[in-house]
Amino acid sequence: MTQEQLNFNPLPLPDDLSMTPQDKRLYERLTRGPIRNIDIHREVGLLHYSRRFSTIREKLEPHGWNYTKKFEGNGVFTYQLERRQEAA
Secondary structure, three states: OOOHHOOOOOOHHHOOOOHHHHHHHHHHHHHHHOOOOOHHHHOOOHHHHHHHHHHHHHHHHHHHHEEEEEEEOOEEEEEEEEEOOOOO
């Protein structure tokens, strides 16, 4: 991997992105670290969050960021933010 392929873009601040209050709450929580789907309601107060993740992805892609979804088992998923690296 060459330096041109590395992403050095900082994570955008929540106030720099045009989002609804619900999207912003979820994004702010993701900036603090990974969150499991079973904890989103308790920590963020959202029952339905799939559209929230789509919006976050749309807002972060121009900045070189995205989120990952990792299956933990028994219907539990962990979401976290990550930098996108350019393909060679």
